[in-house]
Amino acid sequence: MEWDDDTLRRFREGTPEVLAEVYRAHAEPLARLLKAAAWRGAFTRLRNAMELENTLLETFARAFEPRTRAAYNGTRPYAHFLMGIARNVLLEQSRERELVGRDEAFEGLTESSPEDGGLAELLEDREVEALLAAFKGGLSREEHRLFELRFGEGVAQEEAATALGLTRIQVRRREFGLKSRLLGFLQSKGYLEDLETRGWSFFKRRGAR
Template identity: 30%
Template sequence: MQLHEDKALLQAYRNGETWAYELLYRQHAVAVQRFLAGGFTFLSRGRTCHFRGGRPGVDVDSIVQETFARAFAPSTRAHYDGERPFKNYVLSIAKNLVLRELQRHDRHSSLEGLEDTADLVLRRARNGGGAMLLPEDLDPERTSADAELGAIVCAYVATLDDEEKQFFDHRFVQLKTQEATAEAMGCTRARVKTLEKKLRGAFLSTLRGRGYFVDRDMKPRWSRKAA
């Protein structure tokens, strides 16, 4: 039985009990290792980038340990809603740790001709599409994490009014500049800046409410210099 289905285990996790940590680690550590070893795509400064698993300078085993240490931090336990699968929760923590370290060192590679999963999610959300379709050969851990993020984006877009959805389409789906977005919407650039600040802040709050980007100031202990 999984954490979100086991009330006793869930309460023990919330209380930070050692036996719960040990059980959850045994259940999910291998999945986190596979997820990190397989790598993942992400967007950075408008570019589609890729984290390659097993790359020099990154100790996967240490990331796994840091992930579970963070998963049992008091604030992280408090943010877990008890509804989403715990595996997805720890995968998002692991991904955030890696991305923060990549941002610190700016060590990522561009991928030409590859459409990031996030782009597919945003386009489907804007067009009213249903569940996100993913290639059958994708790693199940990455598929699960990406599908959850897609659902969060779709739910967020559904809360926007007509003007905000129009802005979201031009600015975040079609990746237009602020000036081009203002021209397409027939409004001022100042209005576009206001919408962008509002939507970015609201979406970040939504992500944090679902366990993403919790404790962003934590300094990871797993980075090491390449030999």
């Protein structure tokens, strides 16, 4: 993609459409680079598809943080910029695994004993945070604002409606649409597979009456 002055400005401002474009343009090439590096002998755990996806999502979650967006000057190839972030992610993950005395393979971490539950929860929390960042990156500006108001800041529907210039029923409908899309997105990644959206309520278990 082209990094003209307007694109760079909107990227630094965190415009959802631009973040989504950046993700679509660079996610697959970065995944190929990481996978190739793994098969050449560096960070061999990335041969595991789950490890590769987790690293990819964590890289973009960090790349889309405000300070990191501001650090990109639009001149250096963004693929190289991303690869630098990915290397830092991988090095930090390796140090964490050394500290807990675990094998490098992802399966060894997820099958931890109760005493190691904190580590498993930390890894899962990071994965969910990265997934949410990727989901929000694909939202429109209004959807992103609604998501942050209702689910990030916990603002009441009436206040969210006023802030967005909408009626409360419009907010309810759009909120339900966001919940449904988020659920589908997370389920495609292996989360919340036993839940569903129903009516105006939040997620309910399938089969619940």
